[in-house]
Amino acid sequence: MEYKVDFLFGLVGFFLIQASGIAFINLVFKNIPSLNGWSYYDILFIYGFSQLPRGLDHLIMDNIWIFARDMVIQGTFDRYLVRPINPFFQVISERFQPDAFGEIIVGLIILAISIPKINITISIFNIIIFIILIIAGSVIYTSIKLFFASFAFWIKNSINLVFMVYNISTFAKYPISIYPKAISVLVQFIVPFAFTAFIPAEYILGKVNFLYGVLGTVLCAAIAWILAYGLWTKGIKSYESSGS
Known part of the structure; x- marks a missing residue:
């Protein structure tokens, strides 16, 4: 926050991005009463939940993007290998992205609006499960990003690959049952973004059991x-460093 104007624009920018998603949901439900059995507040809850693991990953792990784009091709990754500290820890420690608070705050606001409108029991157990699911979802985000960013060790610059795969996460903000089967399989079993938002939210809404909704999410993260x-x-x- 040392650069206050930049921080403010980044925060407001993420608010506006999320607002456009909410506006889309409102537009859809002005014309139909439900979407494949999902009510307006169900989908609003899924959308709000999706912002929390995504925002947490964005907040702490954002430097993976820089690694994918610059560190191998420019040879700047060398400095991490000559220090007696884990290289991955060094990479993520160099960047903290406060813009992510925009996602997290919007997510919390949406949850605060949607939860009173749907049948969710609030208890200590459910709060603990809720936190576990957010952390597990964030680990999945980080893992998918790290997996495809790691191809930079061989192809030197993997930013476009990471960006292409990361955009698939958009599908997880909505019920995957509304998509064709190929997309449903993709986001559950190949690039498992469904376990970052939809499936955990589906468990909280009482639509899937503990085994799949919670243990499945934690296992997927692991x-x-x-x-x-x-x-x-x-x-x-x-890793071969860069040429001269």
């Missing part, structure tokens, strides 16, 4: 992280 960090460490072993 597998995604193992695969992503495994590729990252393999990439470090293949």
Whole structure:
């Protein structure tokens, strides 16, 4: 926040981006009473929930984008390898993205509006599960981003690949049952963004059981992280620095 105007524009920018998504939902429900069995407040809840793990990942792990674009091709990754600290920790520690508070605040506001309108039991157990699901969803976001960013070790610049895959996360803001089967399979089992928002929200709304909604999300986060960090460490072993 040292650069106050830049911080303010970034924060307002994310508010406006999320506002456009909410405006789209309102536009749809002005013309139809429900969407494939989902009510207006159900979808609003899913949309609000989706902002929290995404915002948490954006807040802490944003420097992965810089790695994908610059660090290998410019050779600046070298400095992380000569220090006695984990290279991944160094990469994520160099950048903290306060713009993400825009996503998180909007998400919390939407949840505060939608929760009183739907049948959700608020208890200590459910709050703990809610926090676990947000953390697991954030791990999935980070893992997917890290996995595809790690291809930079071989192709030097993987920013376009990361950007292309990351955009698939847009599907997770809405019920995946409204999409064709191919997209549903894609976001559940190939690039599992559905476990960052829709499936956890579906559990909270009482539409799937604990095994799939909670344990499935945590298991997906664990597998995604193992695969992503495994590729990252393999990439470090293949790293050749940049030429002159």
